[in-house]
Amino acid sequence: MKDHAATQGACPFRGTRIGGAQGSEPGLDHWWPNRLKVELLYQDPPQANPLGRDFDYADANAWIDHDQLWEDVRAFLHKPVEWWPSDYGHYGPQMNRMSWHSAGTYRIADGRGGAGEGMQRFAPINSWWDNGNTDKSRRLLAPIKAKYGAGLSWADLIALAGTVALEDMGLPLQGFAFGREDAWSADTGTYWGPEGWFGKAPTEQPADPQAGHPDQMVNRGLRWQGGPKDQHYDLENPLGASHQSLIYVDPEGPGGNGDPMDAARDIRETFARMAMNDEETVALVAGGHAFGKSHGAVPADKIGGAPEIAKMSEMGLGWANPVGEGNAENTMTNGIEGSWTPNPTRWDNDYLTNLFKYEWKQTKSPAGSLQWTPTDPDAPKTPDAHLPGVEHPLMMMTTDLAFKVDPDYRKVCERFLEDFDYFTEAFSKAWHKLMHRDLGPTARWLGPRQGGTFLWQDPVPEVDHPLVDDAQVADLKARVLETGLAHGDLIAVAWASASTYRDSDKRGGANGARVRLAPQRGWAVNDPARLDRVIDALEGVKADFEGEGEAKISLADLIVLAGCAGVEAAAQAGGHDVTVPFVPGRTDASDEWTDAESFDWLKPVVDGFRNYVDEAVGYHVSPEGIALDKACLLKLTAPEWAALTGGLRVLDQNWDGSKDGVFTDRPGVLSADFFRVLTDTDLVWRPETGEERRFTLERRDGGGATWTATRLDLVFGANAELRQIAELYAGADGEGYFMRAFVKAWHKVMMLDRFDAKEARKAALSDC
Template sequence: MNASTPTDTAKGGTCPVIHGGMTSAGTSSTGWWPQALKLEILAQHDTKTNPMGAGFNYREALKSLDIEGLKADMRALMTDSQDWWPADWGHYGGLMIRMAWHSAGSYRIADGRGGGGTGNQRFAPLNSWPDNVSLDKARRLLWPLKKKYGNAVSWADLMILAGTIAYETMGLEPFGFGFGREDIWAPEIDTYWGSETDWLAPSGSEGTRYSGERDLENPLAAVMMGLIYVNPEGVDGNPDPLKTAHDMRVTFARMAMDDEETAALTAGGHTVGKCHGNGDASALGPEPEAAGVEAQGFGWVNPGGTGVGPDAITSGIEGAWTSNPTVFDMGYFDMLFDHEWELAKSPAGAWQWEPVSIAEEDRPLDVADPTRRHNPIMTDADMALKVDPDYRRIMEGFRADPARFKDAFARAWFKLTHRDMGPKARYFGPDVPAEELLWQDPVPQGPTDYDVAALKEWIAGSGLTTRALVSTAWDSARTFRASDMRGGANGSRIRLAPMKDWEGNEPERLGRVIGVLASLADSVGASLADTIVLAGNVAIEQAAAAAGFPIEVPFTPGRGDASAQQTDAESFEPLEPLHDGYRNWLKADFAVSPAELMLDRTQLMGLTAPEMTVLVGGMRVLGTNHGNSELGMFTEREGVLSTDFFVNLVDMGNRWEKMEDGHYAVIDRASGETRWTASELDLTFGANSILRAYGEVYAQDDNQQKFVEDFVAAWTKVMNADRFDLA
């Protein structure tokens, strides 16, 4: 082509990019098969998306952080009002608290996902949720500090610190603060936020999250798509404080808070700041993800008046809760209980409660004009604290003892903003509280000076089978969730209630094995937690040797044994496994396929698709199926760490036929005899093209040693997932 005769690719149809193929509206290469298993959930935080590189260690970077300098700059920021987004009453405290609150408040205990531990508020969908209107401005106000302190502080830490420093500058003594939250660099596609296709869809709409008598779908906590907690206007936007109290109790419980913590957080959160609804909410521009490039990541542009300050619109409710919205005091309690309240509409058309009568001097000042005053407001959630008997009792107790309230709020705020960080060992900095809290799942330091070699010999001679040892170690470790760093083998909580009685842990077998291992642990002065893991390692070493590939499974002592007093049994209930594809077990039928359940479990454990594949293949031939099931045990050599699962899965000398019970027969084509039986999940590793590709690697004649080495590496990763002391 002559360079002097340019081609108009836009008009000529020769554009080299598949049109729309790089946007959400584009059709992917797998879009033709909507039921196909999608493995992206296991690669969402691939190192290729991380600009910091594999060598970056955030905890090491934190050691260079000038923490006192950062806190001083953060305090100065609070009152350094910017013309492009002026601070209410000259103080950004309310905005920063809301940003931190909504970052942390997306956490839910059922699967440990959400929360402020990853900085995910920077990405969709959270950056564009209706409940997060204007928080894009809060993050942009923090940019000068992120720019200055750079890699030494993550966005996740910075956002939570901003809320804590805001409270401090308003008069609250914080309970403490821990750095250590590491940023992600892409949206979290693993988190299920609900099935609704519309923001703020009422509960009667198709696909919403309620069934029966206001039963909220698990694992969800928020009452609507696009909200963090409850609807401030009332259930489905209809004011009724008693109904809202029910929603609050359920929602906050699913975020790991009890009634006292719920009351403290609501009261303390509404002691400062204000709601914004002075204008036409329908006139707001699109959210950040839908805005044009000229918006540069901003959303919800308000064309009304100045669009900022007194003209800002977020929730649609308009007004402050107290007379002194930049001071953390007891004014919220006085305002709520010393006045009668009636329903009113904000300028944006939202339901809110306003006082029937109030002295002029008790009305809060305008955010920009000190010559004007406005009525205070309460949301339906605030009124719930007054009319619900249990909440009211707690609130009256707080009002009678301000010191108790401030301590309760400081502790609840600390829990809210640190709940998804995991054990205290992951916290960094001078403000980490010395007190150990039950919700941090404390584990004492275990011994390291015992004779590991002698303990291994005794385990080998204990008479316990490979199946029993590997299953017990796996069950102890599999509860780990990378989402909130809870669970795992450290602490040996598998011997305590409620874990010891979980069906998935096979209580009879578990009790028998624990009894033997506890005796051996006592003999050498080891922790039971270490002994359980070491026992699994011993069994794997024996199985690898039987396959002709002797190998030593890495082991580092130091796990401790948590006591029942150090274990919040109720909070551990959501960790109960109801399915485990690694042990070929489903407690009941689910709405999604066994393979999808497997991917969810695998992602929570922090494993990749190749690691999942090699672990399944190894666990099957080691005979670790739940209940001694023989499904998927494609081997004549149970207990040998062989590649038989993959060899026989891809062997075209077999055919597969569905049986009446829903399982599958693996039939020898030549003889017509059934060689093995399989679950749907087993056959997924041969039917899914990506998983089959992984399986074929291990079925090759030259990769038997690779299989053993890869299995041991993945096994060790699971066993050490909660060893934060090794990081």
Template structure:
């Protein structure tokens, strides 16, 4: 489905039509031959093919004899240059579904004038029927696409402008915010799909940061509430396109404030308290900074509860985005439907929970050791979604201990399936259930690589290492979208 595919790229209907039509204005498809006699694919071809594969022995093997997609033909009358014949051909002719020489289904015009046909790309003086794909025909047959196509057809200048902007978006949307752009050609205009942020005009001294930590810890909010809000705000970061993250505090805005994974009721309670604290400050600090600092202060307290004194690095300077700065519709695609770090999946999926955890981990740019230490720490901190007890292998919830790893690798326990995704941790001697767990918890004992990391953190002499490694990984998550901070 064309609309679904382009929506995944945060493109609206107008951008979709512009990109499809503009991309098909120049060039052609290649399928002028029998695809069945092409050579093996690159991985299966002999060494003399040097990794190219699909060797074509028909005619020249290239030019007019090229076979690639299987479709054959150009879309516009002048496919060697930017022109405005694409919509003229699409809208003013009837089309029928026929097979290309390679056997692929494509659309060709019925009774088209010879002068409207494009010239053959390789044989001088010969004209060929243009073609359309199913995606092209959607621009004619879909009612909304049709309106846009007709406007573009009647206003080529407007079409060119929309295509240029959509092309820039397509080729730059994985660069993240404009602050990451380099060179003299960076546009001055702020575009909403770049997730713009307000300029921050304050700094915080160490004394001010420590004072804020005390206010946050004494606000009446629990350690878990502060940690979960900071985590949920930051975990949206995607290294694939540099979107998401804690900067901007878009967790306060639609759609994030209503995501099930963010526990809206708990979230609103925390945000209301943070806004109250903000209003009482002599220097207005952003909610984004207060969210992260609250989580960091709670981590320090949890480490202290475990007997380890540590300071969690904090880099102030985050801004608070507004609704006007936020493309709410495109942010829907960032909604977490799973978070193994908080032992939660929105519903049952074909993909196993531990595999979903790997997906989130790589999107956040974390390594396997970082995933492991964060997992163990989040469990003993009691940060599970909805307060679930699965995987909380400790009697000292809220203290940043290595108990998760100690008890996971303790051979005095047996692991008994309770359902497809839940397990009971049973004492071998008594048969009594001590704890419960999910597949995500147990994979850190069952997978040989992850178990090796777990055993390191389970060591009696590695309690402090565990805390230090957890804090380092925590700060990496909190600062993932701080492109202005040296890392």
């Protein structure tokens, strides 16, 4: 009672001090670090969006004058403001860096990151030291954002500013597409690496360098490397940087070691993780370093905290600099000082020319960071960015020297040196890919200057034929069922086709029917033998149907339609008369339109819906944690996740035909049996090993073993939040709730990639 009384009237925000940093009191994650964070399914909730549920960004963006917007950004680049003057009288290089760092968080392993939602505005990304002073770039653009209001998202403006800047400085563009809708709250689920770790070598190897982390990733990402003379951490997949708080790699070399060959290794790895090959990597770096300068005029220990811990009076700006005016010639960003070329606001080939023409020696910036300067005193100079008549030696980073010493990178550089037009086109295309990699299919792209179509966009053909009507859909369902294919086979192939979708970068899904192409057709989780059998039969149905009239149906549509027919038949077998919605309009991609290597990144390592775990992968996160991650990527709510998993279990959809989690005496019948067994208090779960990977259910009265299960099954009874849903579906009136949830969630997954069917997709994605 004494303790209770002492807390009455106390501030509810006990971890925050006015005028200071947040306190360190233990929270929920401290006490229960391995709990399954089901709340990750509800990030950026609609309640956070002040525009409301009915706001349509495409409609709002269509009303703005895109040509005038382009010119407004161009004019801004040439009008320095007093509180943050532009280098060389041109904001182009500064905007270029901001855009690059926004898009450069993209990682191909799980599609997260990128420019798509403007996440550079929020923690933790807005406060990474590698994003130093990007807060100033966004604040400089605030008047343009205010002019165009809701019709111009921050995400689009951040990407646009650097793109217009490149064009203004002389680079021909491939185009630019709008369509990036803003998030309205921080991304608290994506794991970028251990916060506070900057890649410097520790003095001792930690006791458990690969300890698990439950947040949205395949493994924690810490890999211990080397012996006593070579100790450093690298971040593993899916992480897209060599260490946390960086966009790519340490410009001074791994751990600040100044070794260009080590830097080349990290560059190749990190750029590959963001879907760039060697040529694209060199084009982006050499192209980007043709402009602007690096800033290291002031030691880091003089600079204030990042935006998230800055003083209230700074109004969201961080990295306060007490030296001089805190900007211009006294700017501190990454600690390296100087420019790569004599003409930092003009597109030319001077970066590569200087890199290869001169020898370079290590030196230190005023801030104490390692950098390189020409050994030849007659090498060109670069003008001071702010002081008239002052010149400086050229500068290179360790990561720049990497392109000179790595033999494969050197070959690319030499080709660019020999053919500047080729280099120009390569940089223009690589920039376009960088800015648009996570924007999704062209059906999402907005604006008048979108540019061409590229393989990395995962293109599908346009619809060029009449679509089937309701009567023809019913006829096709009957024809599919008459093939004699098992309902479970139809369901399995439709799920394999659609469930590749990931909302992070809008890749995958049923449109294109790439499940019939390499590499997806050979994935073990898709049961290739069954896949071949079903696709062959459906191709026969398609040929017979199209031979009888003008209407046509793609195999992509027919795969989904067949799955819907299978679900309806399975529900009817259990006494439920349901209709699964179907929206035609998908088309079939070809091998020529498919980047097989890129699509292999969509292969699941854990698929909780089909009870699949790739045992060849070493896991530091529980299978259920990765299954939750997939539910996030499918935009599922917790009830939808539970309903789909439980439904697919009783539909006998385990990838290998096992009976783990198939808690029913009626396999193949859609029912709530999974949840009834899962929540039966007369059953006891016995782990087969101490690791608790598989379990046997036994009756408390000693009646013997009844069922087997995996962690991917039991999580819906063991997790407190998921158990509430399971108990609802298991109740006397629960099967109706379950059936509606399953059908709606099934339709939702089938429609996730249907950006071409805007209203139908919106209806399918409405809350369960």
